[in-house]
Amino acid sequence: MDFTGATGIHHPSGAEKRISHSTTATRTTSYGGSNANPTSPGDGSHIFVRWIPGIGVTEPGSSGSPLYSPEKRVIGQLHGGPSSCTVADSSKADYYSRLSVSWTGGGTNATRLSNWLDPSGSGAQTLDGIGAAPGGNFSISGSITTSAGVAISGVVVSNGSASATTNASGAYTLTGLGNGAYTLTPSRSGYTFSPATRSVTVNGANVTGQNFTGTAVATQTYTNGTDVQIRDNTTVNSPITVSGRTGNGQATTPVAVNIVHTYIGDLVVTLVAPDGSTYVLHNRAGGSTDNINQTYTVNLSSEALNGTWNLRVADQANADIGYINSWSITF
Structure with a gap:
Protein backbone atom coordinates (compact mmCIF):
# COMPACT_ATOMS: atom_id res chain seq x y z
CA MET A 1 0.00 0.00 0.00
CA ASP A 118 7.38 -12.03 15.72
CA PRO A 119 9.11 -15.08 17.24
CA SER A 120 5.82 -16.43 18.61
CA GLY A 121 4.23 -16.38 15.16
CA SER A 122 1.29 -14.26 16.30
CA GLY A 123 0.66 -13.00 12.78
CA ALA A 124 0.05 -9.44 14.00
CA GLN A 125 0.24 -6.94 11.14
CA THR A 126 1.14 -3.92 13.29
CA LEU A 127 2.45 -3.23 16.78
CA ASP A 128 2.42 0.28 18.17
CA GLY A 129 5.10 1.40 20.60
CA ILE A 130 4.46 2.59 24.11
CA GLY A 131 5.01 6.30 24.68
CA ALA A 132 6.89 7.64 27.67
CA ALA A 133 4.81 7.95 30.80
CA PRO A 134 3.41 11.47 31.16
CA GLY A 135 5.14 13.68 33.69
CA GLY A 136 3.46 13.94 37.05
CA ASN A 137 2.93 16.75 39.46
CA PHE A 138 3.44 14.94 42.74
CA SER A 139 5.83 15.75 45.55
CA ILE A 140 7.98 14.11 48.21
CA SER A 141 8.51 16.05 51.42
CA GLY A 142 10.00 15.67 54.85
CA SER A 143 12.24 17.33 57.40
CA ILE A 144 15.77 16.95 58.69
CA THR A 145 16.65 17.55 62.32
CA THR A 146 19.20 16.56 64.93
CA SER A 147 18.36 13.78 67.37
CA ALA A 148 17.23 16.54 69.74
CA GLY A 149 14.77 17.84 67.17
CA VAL A 150 16.75 20.93 66.14
CA ALA A 151 16.18 21.83 62.49
CA ILE A 152 19.14 21.55 60.11
CA SER A 153 18.98 24.01 57.23
CA GLY A 154 21.03 23.89 54.04
CA VAL A 155 20.81 20.12 53.55
CA VAL A 156 20.49 19.16 49.88
CA VAL A 157 18.13 16.22 49.31
CA SER A 158 18.54 14.65 45.88
CA ASN A 159 16.54 11.99 44.05
CA GLY A 160 19.22 11.59 41.37
CA SER A 161 17.70 13.99 38.85
CA ALA A 162 16.32 16.80 41.01
CA SER A 163 17.06 18.23 44.42
CA ALA A 164 15.65 20.45 47.16
CA THR A 165 17.35 22.24 50.06
CA THR A 166 16.03 22.33 53.60
CA ASN A 167 14.83 25.71 54.87
CA ALA A 168 15.29 27.27 58.30
CA SER A 169 12.71 24.83 59.68
CA GLY A 170 14.60 21.86 58.26
CA ALA A 171 11.82 21.13 55.76
CA TYR A 172 12.26 20.18 52.10
CA THR A 173 9.91 19.38 49.21
CA LEU A 174 10.78 17.77 45.89
CA THR A 175 8.12 18.76 43.35
CA GLY A 176 7.03 17.92 39.80
CA LEU A 177 7.54 14.18 40.23
CA GLY A 178 5.87 11.45 38.22
CA ASN A 179 4.86 8.02 39.42
CA GLY A 180 7.82 5.77 40.10
CA ALA A 181 10.52 4.71 42.54
CA TYR A 182 12.99 7.25 43.91
CA THR A 183 16.04 7.09 46.16
CA LEU A 184 16.50 10.14 48.39
CA THR A 185 20.00 11.09 49.51
CA PRO A 186 20.69 13.99 51.92
CA SER A 187 24.05 15.77 52.00
CA ARG A 188 25.61 18.67 53.83
CA SER A 189 29.25 19.22 54.66
CA GLY A 190 30.03 18.41 58.28
CA TYR A 191 27.06 16.09 58.79
CA THR A 192 26.20 12.43 58.52
CA PHE A 193 22.59 11.30 58.12
CA SER A 194 20.44 8.43 59.29
CA PRO A 195 19.25 6.72 57.29
CA ALA A 196 21.84 7.46 54.62
CA THR A 197 19.16 7.06 51.92
CA ARG A 198 15.43 6.46 51.68
CA SER A 199 13.59 4.48 48.99
CA VAL A 200 10.26 6.10 48.13
CA THR A 201 7.55 5.13 45.66
CA VAL A 202 5.17 7.72 44.21
CA ASN A 203 1.88 6.20 43.08
CA GLY A 204 -0.68 8.83 42.19
CA ALA A 205 -0.32 10.92 45.34
CA ASN A 206 2.09 13.15 47.25
CA VAL A 207 4.41 11.41 49.72
CA THR A 208 5.14 13.03 53.09
CA GLY A 209 7.09 12.18 56.22
CA GLN A 210 10.38 11.28 54.55
CA ASN A 211 12.51 12.46 57.45
CA PHE A 212 16.20 12.15 58.26
CA THR A 213 18.29 12.69 61.38
CA GLY A 214 21.55 14.60 60.98
CA THR A 215 24.60 14.38 63.21
CA ALA A 216 27.35 17.00 63.15
CA VAL A 217 30.77 15.51 62.57
CA ALA A 218 33.53 16.85 64.81
CA THR A 219 36.26 18.56 62.82
CA GLN A 220 39.69 17.02 62.64
CA THR A 221 43.04 18.61 61.92
CA TYR A 222 45.42 16.81 59.57
CA THR A 223 49.08 17.86 59.66
CA ASN A 224 52.26 17.16 57.73
CA GLY A 225 55.26 18.23 59.81
CA THR A 226 57.94 16.74 57.58
CA ASP A 227 60.35 19.34 56.19
CA VAL A 228 60.39 19.67 52.41
CA GLN A 229 63.31 21.61 50.93
CA ILE A 230 62.50 24.45 48.50
CA ARG A 231 65.31 25.14 46.04
CA ASP A 232 65.55 27.95 43.49
CA ASN A 233 63.18 27.62 40.53
CA THR A 234 61.68 24.32 41.66
CA THR A 235 58.21 23.11 42.64
CA VAL A 236 57.67 20.77 45.58
CA ASN A 237 54.66 19.08 47.19
CA SER A 238 53.83 18.16 50.77
CA PRO A 239 50.98 15.60 50.94
CA ILE A 240 48.29 14.89 53.50
CA THR A 241 46.06 11.83 53.01
CA VAL A 242 42.54 11.85 54.44
CA SER A 243 40.43 8.69 54.72
CA GLY A 244 37.36 7.42 56.51
CA ARG A 245 35.45 10.68 56.16
CA THR A 246 32.20 11.48 54.38
CA GLY A 247 30.96 14.61 52.68
CA ASN A 248 32.79 17.71 51.52
CA GLY A 249 34.89 20.42 53.10
CA GLN A 250 33.51 23.59 54.63
CA ALA A 251 33.03 26.89 52.87
CA THR A 252 35.47 28.31 55.43
CA THR A 253 38.11 25.61 55.71
CA PRO A 254 41.25 26.73 57.58
CA VAL A 255 44.60 25.86 56.00
CA ALA A 256 47.61 26.70 58.19
CA VAL A 257 50.95 27.15 56.41
CA ASN A 258 54.42 27.46 57.97
CA ILE A 259 57.18 28.01 55.41
CA VAL A 260 60.69 29.10 56.27
CA HIS A 261 62.07 31.00 53.25
CA THR A 262 63.82 34.30 52.75
CA TYR A 263 62.15 36.71 50.30
CA ILE A 264 58.67 35.20 50.10
CA GLY A 265 57.99 37.23 46.97
CA ASP A 266 59.68 34.31 45.19
CA LEU A 267 56.89 31.90 46.13
CA VAL A 268 53.56 30.71 44.79
CA VAL A 269 51.76 28.52 47.36
CA THR A 270 48.80 26.43 46.20
CA LEU A 271 46.47 23.94 47.87
CA VAL A 272 45.74 21.01 45.53
CA ALA A 273 42.58 18.99 46.23
CA PRO A 274 42.38 15.20 45.63
CA ASP A 275 40.52 15.77 42.35
CA GLY A 276 43.26 18.11 41.09
CA SER A 277 41.43 21.37 41.75
CA THR A 278 43.80 24.14 42.82
CA TYR A 279 43.41 27.00 45.31
CA VAL A 280 46.14 29.65 45.29
CA LEU A 281 46.98 30.77 48.82
CA HIS A 282 49.99 33.02 48.18
CA ASN A 283 51.08 34.44 44.83
CA ARG A 284 54.50 36.10 45.03
CA ALA A 285 53.30 38.70 47.48
CA GLY A 286 55.33 40.10 50.36
CA GLY A 287 58.46 41.11 48.47
CA SER A 288 61.58 40.72 50.61
CA THR A 289 59.68 39.60 53.70
CA ASP A 290 60.95 36.35 55.19
CA ASN A 291 58.83 33.30 56.04
CA ILE A 292 55.11 32.52 55.74
CA ASN A 293 53.29 31.67 58.95
CA GLN A 294 49.63 32.18 58.16
CA THR A 295 46.23 30.48 58.24
CA TYR A 296 44.21 30.85 55.04
CA THR A 297 40.45 30.37 54.72
CA VAL A 298 39.45 28.33 51.65
CA ASN A 299 36.02 27.42 50.27
CA LEU A 300 36.19 23.64 49.89
CA SER A 301 32.44 23.00 49.92
CA SER A 302 32.67 21.35 46.49
CA GLU A 303 35.57 19.07 47.43
CA ALA A 304 35.24 15.56 48.87
CA LEU A 305 37.27 15.15 52.06
CA ASN A 306 38.84 11.77 51.33
CA GLY A 307 41.96 11.53 49.21
CA THR A 308 45.42 13.07 49.05
CA TRP A 309 45.70 16.82 49.52
CA ASN A 310 48.92 18.60 48.59
CA LEU A 311 50.51 21.88 49.56
CA ARG A 312 52.39 22.86 46.41
CA VAL A 313 55.14 25.48 46.64
CA ALA A 314 56.80 26.91 43.53
CA ASP A 315 59.99 28.97 43.87
CA GLN A 316 60.10 31.25 40.85
CA ALA A 317 63.33 33.20 41.34
CA ASN A 318 67.02 32.79 42.15
CA ALA A 319 69.11 33.45 45.27
CA ASP A 320 66.68 32.61 48.12
CA ILE A 321 65.79 29.13 49.33
CA GLY A 322 64.00 27.54 52.26
CA TYR A 323 61.67 24.72 53.26
CA ILE A 324 58.10 23.81 54.12
CA ASN A 325 58.24 23.46 57.88
CA SER A 326 54.67 22.20 58.35
CA TRP A 327 51.12 22.69 57.20
CA SER A 328 47.68 21.52 58.27
CA ILE A 329 44.09 21.44 57.10
CA THR A 330 41.06 21.28 59.40
CA PHE A 331 37.64 19.94 58.45
Whole structure:
Protein backbone atom coordinates (compact mmCIF):
# COMPACT_ATOMS: atom_id res chain seq x y z
CA MET A 1 0.00 0.00 0.00
CA ASP A 2 1.05 3.59 -0.50
CA PHE A 3 0.93 6.37 2.11
CA THR A 4 0.06 10.07 2.01
CA GLY A 5 3.53 10.97 3.23
CA ALA A 6 6.43 9.62 5.27
CA THR A 7 9.20 10.57 7.68
CA GLY A 8 12.80 9.39 7.79
CA ILE A 9 15.02 9.49 10.88
CA HIS A 10 18.69 9.00 10.09
CA HIS A 11 22.35 10.04 10.51
CA PRO A 12 23.48 11.67 7.23
CA SER A 13 27.23 11.49 6.67
CA GLY A 14 27.68 10.33 10.28
CA ALA A 15 26.07 13.48 11.72
CA GLU A 16 23.79 13.50 14.76
CA LYS A 17 20.15 12.56 14.29
CA ARG A 18 18.27 14.25 11.45
CA ILE A 19 14.59 14.06 10.51
CA SER A 20 13.36 14.35 6.91
CA HIS A 21 9.73 14.71 5.86
CA SER A 22 7.71 13.96 2.74
CA THR A 23 4.18 15.23 2.14
CA THR A 24 4.02 13.62 -1.30
CA ALA A 25 2.32 10.24 -1.57
CA THR A 26 4.76 7.33 -1.50
CA ARG A 27 4.93 4.97 -4.48
CA THR A 28 5.43 1.21 -4.58
CA THR A 29 8.11 0.37 -7.14
CA SER A 30 11.36 -1.47 -7.87
CA TYR A 31 14.77 -0.28 -6.70
CA GLY A 32 15.79 2.46 -9.11
CA GLY A 33 19.22 3.55 -7.89
CA SER A 34 19.77 7.18 -8.93
CA ASN A 35 16.56 7.37 -10.95
CA ALA A 36 14.30 10.05 -9.46
CA ASN A 37 11.29 9.12 -11.64
CA PRO A 38 10.53 5.41 -11.20
CA THR A 39 7.65 3.47 -12.68
CA SER A 40 5.03 1.85 -10.50
CA PRO A 41 4.33 -0.73 -9.27
CA GLY A 42 7.54 -2.36 -10.55
CA ASP A 43 8.36 -5.53 -8.67
CA GLY A 44 6.80 -4.12 -5.49
CA SER A 45 9.96 -4.45 -3.42
CA HIS A 46 10.56 -0.77 -2.62
CA ILE A 47 8.89 2.43 -1.48
CA PHE A 48 9.81 5.60 -3.40
CA VAL A 49 9.84 8.79 -1.30
CA ARG A 50 10.33 12.37 -2.50
CA TRP A 51 11.56 14.67 0.29
CA ILE A 52 10.46 18.21 1.05
CA PRO A 53 13.48 20.29 -0.09
CA GLY A 54 15.05 22.85 2.19
CA ILE A 55 14.42 21.15 5.54
CA GLY A 56 16.96 18.32 5.37
CA VAL A 57 17.35 15.18 3.30
CA THR A 58 19.25 11.90 3.45
CA GLU A 59 22.88 11.50 2.43
CA PRO A 60 25.46 8.70 2.40
CA GLY A 61 25.48 7.31 5.93
CA SER A 62 21.69 7.31 6.17
CA SER A 63 21.43 3.83 4.64
CA GLY A 64 19.51 1.28 6.70
CA SER A 65 17.60 3.95 8.62
CA PRO A 66 13.84 3.55 9.11
CA LEU A 67 10.98 5.13 7.19
CA TYR A 68 7.86 5.92 9.20
CA SER A 69 4.28 6.09 7.98
CA PRO A 70 1.94 8.92 9.07
CA GLU A 71 0.75 6.45 11.74
CA LYS A 72 4.31 6.49 13.17
CA ARG A 73 5.01 2.88 12.19
CA VAL A 74 8.19 1.64 10.51
CA ILE A 75 7.38 0.69 6.91
CA GLY A 76 10.81 0.41 5.31
CA GLN A 77 14.58 0.68 5.57
CA LEU A 78 16.71 2.92 3.36
CA HIS A 79 18.33 1.10 0.43
CA GLY A 80 19.60 4.06 -1.58
CA GLY A 81 18.68 6.75 -4.05
CA PRO A 82 19.79 10.02 -5.62
CA SER A 83 19.18 12.16 -2.53
CA SER A 84 21.86 14.44 -1.09
CA CYS A 85 22.11 18.06 -0.06
CA THR A 86 23.82 19.02 -3.33
CA VAL A 87 21.45 17.57 -5.95
CA ALA A 88 18.52 19.40 -7.52
CA ASP A 89 15.29 19.46 -5.54
CA SER A 90 13.72 17.09 -8.08
CA SER A 91 16.35 14.47 -7.20
CA LYS A 92 15.96 14.68 -3.42
CA ALA A 93 14.34 11.25 -3.26
CA ASP A 94 15.06 7.74 -2.00
CA TYR A 95 14.17 4.07 -2.28
CA TYR A 96 13.29 2.19 0.90
CA SER A 97 13.06 -1.60 0.99
CA ARG A 98 9.53 -2.47 2.06
CA LEU A 99 9.31 -3.92 5.56
CA SER A 100 6.50 -6.19 4.36
CA VAL A 101 8.88 -7.72 1.79
CA SER A 102 11.75 -8.03 4.28
CA TRP A 103 9.33 -9.75 6.66
CA THR A 104 9.52 -12.99 4.69
CA GLY A 105 12.81 -12.13 2.99
CA GLY A 106 14.69 -15.11 1.65
CA GLY A 107 12.80 -17.60 3.77
CA THR A 108 15.50 -18.27 6.38
CA ASN A 109 16.23 -16.89 9.83
CA ALA A 110 19.23 -15.04 8.45
CA THR A 111 17.29 -13.39 5.62
CA ARG A 112 13.88 -12.49 7.08
CA LEU A 113 12.57 -10.32 9.90
CA SER A 114 9.60 -12.38 11.02
CA ASN A 115 11.63 -14.76 13.17
CA TRP A 116 13.08 -11.82 15.09
CA LEU A 117 10.14 -9.44 15.32
CA ASP A 118 7.38 -12.03 15.72
CA PRO A 119 9.11 -15.08 17.24
CA SER A 120 5.82 -16.43 18.61
CA GLY A 121 4.23 -16.38 15.16
CA SER A 122 1.29 -14.26 16.30
CA GLY A 123 0.66 -13.00 12.78
CA ALA A 124 0.05 -9.44 14.00
CA GLN A 125 0.24 -6.94 11.14
CA THR A 126 1.14 -3.92 13.29
CA LEU A 127 2.45 -3.23 16.78
CA ASP A 128 2.42 0.28 18.17
CA GLY A 129 5.10 1.40 20.60
CA ILE A 130 4.46 2.59 24.11
CA GLY A 131 5.01 6.30 24.68
CA ALA A 132 6.89 7.64 27.67
CA ALA A 133 4.81 7.95 30.80
CA PRO A 134 3.41 11.47 31.16
CA GLY A 135 5.14 13.68 33.69
CA GLY A 136 3.46 13.94 37.05
CA ASN A 137 2.93 16.75 39.46
CA PHE A 138 3.44 14.94 42.74
CA SER A 139 5.83 15.75 45.55
CA ILE A 140 7.98 14.11 48.21
CA SER A 141 8.51 16.05 51.42
CA GLY A 142 10.00 15.67 54.85
CA SER A 143 12.24 17.33 57.40
CA ILE A 144 15.77 16.95 58.69
CA THR A 145 16.65 17.55 62.32
CA THR A 146 19.20 16.56 64.93
CA SER A 147 18.36 13.78 67.37
CA ALA A 148 17.23 16.54 69.74
CA GLY A 149 14.77 17.84 67.17
CA VAL A 150 16.75 20.93 66.14
CA ALA A 151 16.18 21.83 62.49
CA ILE A 152 19.14 21.55 60.11
CA SER A 153 18.98 24.01 57.23
CA GLY A 154 21.03 23.89 54.04
CA VAL A 155 20.81 20.12 53.55
CA VAL A 156 20.49 19.16 49.88
CA VAL A 157 18.13 16.22 49.31
CA SER A 158 18.54 14.65 45.88
CA ASN A 159 16.54 11.99 44.05
CA GLY A 160 19.22 11.59 41.37
CA SER A 161 17.70 13.99 38.85
CA ALA A 162 16.32 16.80 41.01
CA SER A 163 17.06 18.23 44.42
CA ALA A 164 15.65 20.45 47.16
CA THR A 165 17.35 22.24 50.06
CA THR A 166 16.03 22.33 53.60
CA ASN A 167 14.83 25.71 54.87
CA ALA A 168 15.29 27.27 58.30
CA SER A 169 12.71 24.83 59.68
CA GLY A 170 14.60 21.86 58.26
CA ALA A 171 11.82 21.13 55.76
CA TYR A 172 12.26 20.18 52.10
CA THR A 173 9.91 19.38 49.21
CA LEU A 174 10.78 17.77 45.89
CA THR A 175 8.12 18.76 43.35
CA GLY A 176 7.03 17.92 39.80
CA LEU A 177 7.54 14.18 40.23
CA GLY A 178 5.87 11.45 38.22
CA ASN A 179 4.86 8.02 39.42
CA GLY A 180 7.82 5.77 40.10
CA ALA A 181 10.52 4.71 42.54
CA TYR A 182 12.99 7.25 43.91
CA THR A 183 16.04 7.09 46.16
CA LEU A 184 16.50 10.14 48.39
CA THR A 185 20.00 11.09 49.51
CA PRO A 186 20.69 13.99 51.92
CA SER A 187 24.05 15.77 52.00
CA ARG A 188 25.61 18.67 53.83
CA SER A 189 29.25 19.22 54.66
CA GLY A 190 30.03 18.41 58.28
CA TYR A 191 27.06 16.09 58.79
CA THR A 192 26.20 12.43 58.52
CA PHE A 193 22.59 11.30 58.12
CA SER A 194 20.44 8.43 59.29
CA PRO A 195 19.25 6.72 57.29
CA ALA A 196 21.84 7.46 54.62
CA THR A 197 19.16 7.06 51.92
CA ARG A 198 15.43 6.46 51.68
CA SER A 199 13.59 4.48 48.99
CA VAL A 200 10.26 6.10 48.13
CA THR A 201 7.55 5.13 45.66
CA VAL A 202 5.17 7.72 44.21
CA ASN A 203 1.88 6.20 43.08
CA GLY A 204 -0.68 8.83 42.19
CA ALA A 205 -0.32 10.92 45.34
CA ASN A 206 2.09 13.15 47.25
CA VAL A 207 4.41 11.41 49.72
CA THR A 208 5.14 13.03 53.09
CA GLY A 209 7.09 12.18 56.22
CA GLN A 210 10.38 11.28 54.55
CA ASN A 211 12.51 12.46 57.45
CA PHE A 212 16.20 12.15 58.26
CA THR A 213 18.29 12.69 61.38
CA GLY A 214 21.55 14.60 60.98
CA THR A 215 24.60 14.38 63.21
CA ALA A 216 27.35 17.00 63.15
CA VAL A 217 30.77 15.51 62.57
CA ALA A 218 33.53 16.85 64.81
CA THR A 219 36.26 18.56 62.82
CA GLN A 220 39.69 17.02 62.64
CA THR A 221 43.04 18.61 61.92
CA TYR A 222 45.42 16.81 59.57
CA THR A 223 49.08 17.86 59.66
CA ASN A 224 52.26 17.16 57.73
CA GLY A 225 55.26 18.23 59.81
CA THR A 226 57.94 16.74 57.58
CA ASP A 227 60.35 19.34 56.19
CA VAL A 228 60.39 19.67 52.41
CA GLN A 229 63.31 21.61 50.93
CA ILE A 230 62.50 24.45 48.50
CA ARG A 231 65.31 25.14 46.04
CA ASP A 232 65.55 27.95 43.49
CA ASN A 233 63.18 27.62 40.53
CA THR A 234 61.68 24.32 41.66
CA THR A 235 58.21 23.11 42.64
CA VAL A 236 57.67 20.77 45.58
CA ASN A 237 54.66 19.08 47.19
CA SER A 238 53.83 18.16 50.77
CA PRO A 239 50.98 15.60 50.94
CA ILE A 240 48.29 14.89 53.50
CA THR A 241 46.06 11.83 53.01
CA VAL A 242 42.54 11.85 54.44
CA SER A 243 40.43 8.69 54.72
CA GLY A 244 37.36 7.42 56.51
CA ARG A 245 35.45 10.68 56.16
CA THR A 246 32.20 11.48 54.38
CA GLY A 247 30.96 14.61 52.68
CA ASN A 248 32.79 17.71 51.52
CA GLY A 249 34.89 20.42 53.10
CA GLN A 250 33.51 23.59 54.63
CA ALA A 251 33.03 26.89 52.87
CA THR A 252 35.47 28.31 55.43
CA THR A 253 38.11 25.61 55.71
CA PRO A 254 41.25 26.73 57.58
CA VAL A 255 44.60 25.86 56.00
CA ALA A 256 47.61 26.70 58.19
CA VAL A 257 50.95 27.15 56.41
CA ASN A 258 54.42 27.46 57.97
CA ILE A 259 57.18 28.01 55.41
CA VAL A 260 60.69 29.10 56.27
CA HIS A 261 62.07 31.00 53.25
CA THR A 262 63.82 34.30 52.75
CA TYR A 263 62.15 36.71 50.30
CA ILE A 264 58.67 35.20 50.10
CA GLY A 265 57.99 37.23 46.97
CA ASP A 266 59.68 34.31 45.19
CA LEU A 267 56.89 31.90 46.13
CA VAL A 268 53.56 30.71 44.79
CA VAL A 269 51.76 28.52 47.36
CA THR A 270 48.80 26.43 46.20
CA LEU A 271 46.47 23.94 47.87
CA VAL A 272 45.74 21.01 45.53
CA ALA A 273 42.58 18.99 46.23
CA PRO A 274 42.38 15.20 45.63
CA ASP A 275 40.52 15.77 42.35
CA GLY A 276 43.26 18.11 41.09
CA SER A 277 41.43 21.37 41.75
CA THR A 278 43.80 24.14 42.82
CA TYR A 279 43.41 27.00 45.31
CA VAL A 280 46.14 29.65 45.29
CA LEU A 281 46.98 30.77 48.82
CA HIS A 282 49.99 33.02 48.18
CA ASN A 283 51.08 34.44 44.83
CA ARG A 284 54.50 36.10 45.03
CA ALA A 285 53.30 38.70 47.48
CA GLY A 286 55.33 40.10 50.36
CA GLY A 287 58.46 41.11 48.47
CA SER A 288 61.58 40.72 50.61
CA THR A 289 59.68 39.60 53.70
CA ASP A 290 60.95 36.35 55.19
CA ASN A 291 58.83 33.30 56.04
CA ILE A 292 55.11 32.52 55.74
CA ASN A 293 53.29 31.67 58.95
CA GLN A 294 49.63 32.18 58.16
CA THR A 295 46.23 30.48 58.24
CA TYR A 296 44.21 30.85 55.04
CA THR A 297 40.45 30.37 54.72
CA VAL A 298 39.45 28.33 51.65
CA ASN A 299 36.02 27.42 50.27
CA LEU A 300 36.19 23.64 49.89
CA SER A 301 32.44 23.00 49.92
CA SER A 302 32.67 21.35 46.49
CA GLU A 303 35.57 19.07 47.43
CA ALA A 304 35.24 15.56 48.87
CA LEU A 305 37.27 15.15 52.06
CA ASN A 306 38.84 11.77 51.33
CA GLY A 307 41.96 11.53 49.21
CA THR A 308 45.42 13.07 49.05
CA TRP A 309 45.70 16.82 49.52
CA ASN A 310 48.92 18.60 48.59
CA LEU A 311 50.51 21.88 49.56
CA ARG A 312 52.39 22.86 46.41
CA VAL A 313 55.14 25.48 46.64
CA ALA A 314 56.80 26.91 43.53
CA ASP A 315 59.99 28.97 43.87
CA GLN A 316 60.10 31.25 40.85
CA ALA A 317 63.33 33.20 41.34
CA ASN A 318 67.02 32.79 42.15
CA ALA A 319 69.11 33.45 45.27
CA ASP A 320 66.68 32.61 48.12
CA ILE A 321 65.79 29.13 49.33
CA GLY A 322 64.00 27.54 52.26
CA TYR A 323 61.67 24.72 53.26
CA ILE A 324 58.10 23.81 54.12
CA ASN A 325 58.24 23.46 57.88
CA SER A 326 54.67 22.20 58.35
CA TRP A 327 51.12 22.69 57.20
CA SER A 328 47.68 21.52 58.27
CA ILE A 329 44.09 21.44 57.10
CA THR A 330 41.06 21.28 59.40
CA PHE A 331 37.64 19.94 58.45
